[in-house]
Amino acid sequence: MDPLHNELDPNSLGARDLKSLLHPSTNLGQIAAEGPVVQARAEGVYVYDEDGRQVLEGMAGLWCTAIGFGEDELADVAREQMKKLSYAHLFGGKTNEASIALAEKILEMVPMPASRVFFGLSGSDANDTQIKLMWYYHNLIGKPERKKIISRIQGYHGTTVAAGSLTGLAPFHAHFDLPIPNILHTDSPHYYRLAEDGETEDQFTDRLAANLDAMIQAEGPDTVAAFIAEPVMGAGGVVVPPDGYYEKMQAVLDRYGIFFIDDEVITGFGRTGQPFGAQTFDIRPTTMSIAKALSSAYLPISGVIVPEFMVDAFRAASPEVGNFAHGFTYSGHPVCSAVALRNLELIEERGVFDHAARMSVPFQERLRRLGDHPLVGNTRGVGLIGAFELVADKQTKKPFDKAVAAGAHLMQRAFEAGLVVRALGDSIAICPPLVISETQIDELFSKIDIALAQTAEHVVRAA
Numbered sequence: 484m485d486p487l488h489n490e491l492d493p494n495s496l497g498a499r500d501l502k503s504l505l506h507p508s509t510n511l512g513q514i515a516a517e518g519p520v521v522q523a524r525a526e527g528v529y530v531y532d533e534d535g536r537q538v539l540e541g542m543a544g545l546w547c548t549a550i551g552f553g554e555d556e557l558a559d560v561a562r563e564q565m566k567k568l569s570y571a572h573l574f575g576g577k578t579n580e581a582s583i584a585l586a587e588k589i590l591e592m593v594p595m596p597a598s599r600v601f602f603g604l605s606g607s608d609a610n611d612t613q614i615k616l617m618w619y620y621h622n623l624i625g626k627p628e629r630k631k632i633i634s635r636i637q638g639y640h641g642t643t644v645a646a647g648s649l650t651g652l653a654p655f656h657a658h659f660d661l662p663i664p665n666i667l668h669t670d671s672p673h674y675y676r677l678a679e680d681g682e683t684e685d686q687f688t689d690r691l692a693a694n695l696d697a698m699i700q701a702e703g704p705d706t707v708a709a710f711i712a713e714p715v716m717g718a719g720g721v722v723v724p725p726d727g728y729y730e731k732m733q734a735v736l737d738r739y740g741i742f743f744i745d746d747e748v749i750t751g752f753g754r755t756g757q758p759f760g761a762q763t764f765d766i767r768p769t770t771m772s773i774a775k776a777l778s779s780a781y782l783p784i785s786g787v788i789v790p791e792f793m794v795d796a797f798r799a800a801s802p803e804v805g806n807f808a809h810g811f812t813y814s815g816h817p818v819c820s821a822v823a824l825r826n827l828e829l830i831e832e833r834g835v836f837d838h839a840a841r842m843s844v845p846f847q848e849r850l851r852r853l854g855d856h857p858l859v860g861n862t863r864g865v866g867l868i869g870a871f872e873l874v875a876d877k878q879t880k881k882p883f884d885k886a887v888a889a890g891a892h893l894m895q896r897a898f899e900a901g902l903v904v905r906a907l908g909d910s911i912a913i914c915p916p917l918v919i920s921e922t923q924i925d926e927l928f929s930k931i932d933i934a935l936a937q938t939a940e941h942v943v944r945a946a
């Protein structure tokens with residue numbers, strides 16, 4: 484029995500939650516003791532609790548609500564599509580206008596030689612699809628030994644069996660018997676934490692590219708199918724790689740004909756100041772995963788974008804293999820597709836990419852200024868995503884003792900001040916809806932200032 488059961492009104496949402504839900508990515512002991520945080524409604528960049536208390540959603544939910552909450556137009560489109568064709572699938576050659584129109588729109592937007600879009604429901608299933616397509620393609624072209632996928636330590640690509648294996652964060656593997664075979668992890672490009680003493684950014688990225696090369700050599704270049712990366716690591720702590728990193732990594736991959744899977748689940752659709760992270764960081768993707776801002780999270784939908792040469796191989800094999808035997812009941816769901824399409828149109832009509840790029844200037848400026856605070860060892864960010872890292876000693880970069888829980892404390896104080904941020908250890912992530920205004924950016928950072936001041940008192944008490 485959860486300890487809170489007896490204290491809470493049994494009809495309250497908190498009590499009912501504790502008796503009914505198994506929460507994802509949640510400390511189950513803590514929620515049992517403290518109860519859940521109930522969200523009642525949301526509008527624009529703000530969420531509200533049951534008592535109407537307003538909180539600025541500085542994380543756009545889970546890095547996803549690009550256009551903000553409560554858009555009537557998207558509700559209207561969902562309603563119309565539900566009345567017209569509430570469900571249709573793409574199996575066995577069936578199709579529907581909403582899926583086609585969305586795929587056309589995506590192909591128009593992505594900065595890569597793109598041929599087709601395969602729809603799913605989540606970033607995880609998109610990345611599972613990526614792995615399966617890499618395996619399928621190499622089997623079909625007679626290179627069945629090319630099976631390994633190189634991901635990165637600290638990368639986050641989801642939590643299903645395969646995507647969870649790509650994720651390079653220990654808690655997502657421990658006790659789940661992951662990773663599966665054929666998934667490798669190379670270095671994280673976290674310069675602040677992982678550079679050696681005196682190492683310049685250039686030397687650091689040279690070393691990482693050399694390590695990638697050595698890994699490929701050790702594994703056997705003909706056994707490696709693809710490398711997967713988020714242009715900016717999100718859940719791993721908002722890791723923005725140093726200039727030149729992707730150019731050097733991509734040169735190594737090109738040397739061995741290894742594909743680049745570009746996981747744009749967070750960075751896609753305006754987050755980094757350009758439409759896609761690939762543009763901000765000069766990445767040349769072979770394939771791409773998209774989700775989150777694709778529909779601004781109004782409905783679940785993801786996509787895997789594939790080039791012509793892969794589709795050609797799939798098509799050419801059909802006399803022999805029969806069906807392309809992969810897909811989901813909800814691949815190309817017409818309601819999700821219609822809503823995602825309208826979301827992308829609204830983003831275009833309202834100039835949201837340009838707005839986000841403009842807002843990134845005051846956002847990044849305020850973020851950098853946090854670096855003056857005695858508790859902040861590092862700030863990093865690009866576009867409208869960023870993080871600052873709390874440290875016990877700025878000179879030595881010494882982290883706080885785990886027991887101090889500095890990051891968790893700051894997150895809680897920020898929430899009390901009316902702001903959602905996310906503590907990834909002692910790195911505090913910020914990723915507001917792309918429609919945030921300059922005044923709201925001021926509000927966001929004023930609340931962080933309050934939370935930082937309170938955290939400074941906390942760490943002294945906890946010392």
Ligand SMILES: Cc1ncc(COP(=O)(O)O)c(C=O)c1O
Nearest residue numbers: 605606607639640641713748749
């Ligand atoms: C870069 C990246 N890839 C994949 C995923 C997994 O997406 P989902 O939670 O929709 O499965 C996430 C989720 O945060 C992500 O940040």
